Amino acid sequence: MMFVVKFVLKWIINGVIIIGFLMYFASVSFTTAATTATALTIISYFAGDHMILRSTNxxxxxxxxxVLTFAFLWLVSYLMKWDLSAVEILVTTVILGAAEWFIHRYVFQRKLSVQGS
Structure with missing residues (x-):
């Protein structure tokens, strides 16, 4: 159950940031931005949170x-032919990186409890 709660929390936070910036910077549709945010969240959750965070800090x-966010957004931008500059990707990456730091610090490294009936 905690797996789902942590993933959904990360997905919501990442989604708000990625969707907002992609719609603003690249003028992509909500659906496209949401799909991109979901794909990035899935990759980031398993690679970053389950592999790297557990074995490092x-x-x-x-x-x-x-680094994963920057590379992913650059690749998707290139493949989808979005008008997204390196500076715009960097801004998105820095904001998302700050959010990730808080997610890791306050959610993943503490015991998040879910009240059940």
């Missing part, structure tokens, strides 16, 4: 997430 996991 928050700083390294956040930097790895940032």
């Amino acid at each position: 928050n700083t390294i996991a956040t930097l790895a997430d940032a």
